[in-house]
Amino acid sequence: MHHILCGLAANPALTSGLVDRLICIADDDVASHLACRPDLSRAQAVALAERVDESAVHLAYEGRLTAADIDPAVWPEAALALLDQGVGHPEWARLLARDPARERREKLAACPSLPSDVVDTLANDPDVRVVAELALWTTPDVAARLAAHPHADVRRAVAGNEATPPAALSALVTGEGLPAAQRCLVCDREETPFVHDPQCRSLDCLLPPGAACDGSHQSTVHAMREAALRNPATPIEAVVGFVDHPSMLLRWALAARQDLPRHACARLASDSSPGVRADLAENAAIDDALIRTLADDRDTDVRRRLAHHPRISLDVLAHLARTAKIGGTLLPRIASSSPAEVEELATSPDPAARMLVAQRRDLPPEIRDRLADDPDAKVVKALAAHPGLTEGQLRAMVDRHGIRVLAKVATNPEASPALLEELVQHQPAVRKVFREVARRREATASALLVCLTDEGARPVAAGNPALPPPAIAELLTDADWQVGEAAAANPSLPLAVIGDLLSRR
Template sequence: MNHLLCGLAANPALPPELVDRLLTLALEEARADPASQFADDLLHDLADRVDLRHGQILELAAYSDTMARYLAYRGTLDAADVDPGSMPNAAVALLDERRGHLAWARFLATHPDPEIRWKLASCPGLPHDAVDLLAVDPDEAVVKELALWTDSPVTARLALHPDPEVRIAVAANPTTPLEAVIALAADPELTLKWALSERTDLPQELYAGPAADPHSGVRATYASNPGIGQELIRVLAADPEIEVRRALTEHPRVPLDLLAELAVGDRAGWNLLPRIAAATPDELTEPAGSRHAAVRMLVAQRRDLPPHLREALAVDPDASVVRAVAPHPGLSEESLRAMVARHGVQVLGAVAANPDASGPLLEYLTQHRPGVRRVLKEVAGHPHATGPALLACLADRTSRPRAAAHPALPPEAITEPLGDEDRRVAEAAAGNPSLPRAVMLELMP
């Protein structure tokens, strides 16, 4: 029964009086057995609800500082509800979200628990007095965390810290003044090739060293760094290691002609790449008409294509291109059915993922033979799925949990999954918003 109660706790249609009963049950269980996994799961499922009253939120926060922190990060617990003395983790979370009182920072910077100070050190916008305390903390891990994340001028001072780990953290911080980073790069005691990999404002000569590093992982890390210029991009495009060339495709300013060469030379299944995502409609015209299907497929990953490009890619002779464009919004039912007629099982799952796919089309896809399991998975979570389509999904073990949670599941089938031997299925069914109120009451202890 425990997993069913957790499903109920997450059910958006659960009546308020049943939310009250579950909260009481969870708190009683937690007090009786602080190590109870069931109580912890139930409390977190309740904490995720969007309809909790303020009093219920305070009850949950009072249960533990860990729960209070969870609520703070969810945005349901406010600074007025938090005492930093009894809820230090929640107070740090609110400071991290810039919703806490800055006056808390100095108190927390001297907290006896070093883990609290370590968490505080990564919070943005801390007042100078708290930063100064953290910068001389007796725990080097706290100082290192501050050096890595602070946006305070203290980074210039920490660049001279005797601990090399702290200085490396300073070099990795995006807000450390460039002159301090350049000085650190000349420090013979430090190896900064990894630490500088996220910096985008370095002189090209500082990027050149790691870009020629014998370790391919280092070269790959720098290949996607937006700070490297066109000369280094061209050098890395000829790298003998595939991981480096693939990393370069993630660079937001890689030339489109070079990106096309990289795609043609690699049989990877690409996701939407930053350079393609940022391209203008005019820039997309040439790659969309490329003679290479791998290049056309890059464009087909966009979900905001101009209609003429979208429609051209939808009738592409290559199934991989059609599969990439099939989930694009705006495609007509006729176009989607034509894709299936031409390419069959190669595109079924992608067509089922189209947000505009109609109920009848989804039913048709679930009945297609031969079938494709991905179709059932997509249909089970599709907002347009019909009862007959969901019944087909319910018969598949992989798709069954999603189908059991779908509000369009037929009334005669909605309670059957509650007794499923797979607890994921039963819990999903208990969370189905179409579950009758009478059944919810029967499930309550």
């Protein structure tokens, strides 16, 4: 019954009175569904928060509870939610900055536009985790001050803050101009030298795997440098030397930077780590020569990621389409192709090139219609969801290519209810067709009843409003709870049935 109540809570057809009845019996899960209802009144939102405290946070983020509704002493988490959106009272921040719960002070430290006195309080918090959270989100002047904090974990957080001034970021990377850090989380907890066992099974251990300190706070310093390398505000001059660093994680962080000089890109293109080369492959900083080099990379993921590069040449892209298993996706370079390039791709003798351009959904009618008659099933499959195709064209695709295009045809907005019904009855059957048709509001009741015979499509079909009401009611007792919940959320479920369900509670 619990999953049925969750479904009912999400049902858009519920009357205000039925929502009130659900609020009166709501638990955490039911409340989480009710809190998402767009028709929830302010009075209902307050009643729901009073019933289930945890729902107040979601209601605050959704704008259903305002500052006038919230007492931070009663709902501190909801007060934090409003502060996080910049609409809470400054007095709340002063109150929460001294909250005995460290987790709340930590959440407060991530909120924007805090009063300066609250920032000062948090910057001197006795728990370094609160100070580190502040360092990650604070303003440039505070970040610059915290860059010299004696605790290495605060400095690591500063290194990840994009508002940190470039000079402070450079100092964190090089260590120049900063006093040495005195503590880290490792030496706070363990006698040094200490290396944390990566296989540590202690349930109350807070140290990350491999954390180590011999007095130099080496694992935290490494994490700080990695954060600085990933931070686009860190000057490239301060980090480019890490291109040959023995740490793969630092080289990997560098590979995604958009301001890399060519010599650094060239060095990373021959890196021993496929992950480094894969991140580099998508980097807009690489030139055509490196693109062509990476197109022959031995790693499939590198080639696949390269296909998403916005400036890749079309001939290289066609080559990758044959070897990299790109999948059914519209690539950035294809999306930005000029009309002449679209025509070139559509008339290419290479089906891989035609398949790429067939992913576009704004093709001129003459090109769309030409590709609809393509002899290659992969090209037709890529095109099959294109709007504007006629019923006759869709049926011709099915007749020529059968099961290879059925699922994509089922997603086409022009597919008629009659065609959808034929697709679910096709032999041999294609399971993905059932799931696609089950999502369609245009699907007939008879098509949806067929979809119910497929295990994967059954929960989707159970929530389709076109399903006959008696069938929806019957699905409430289905052995699969997901099917029952979807049926309970179906707006075509009769209100009399809903009222009967609630009367049993």
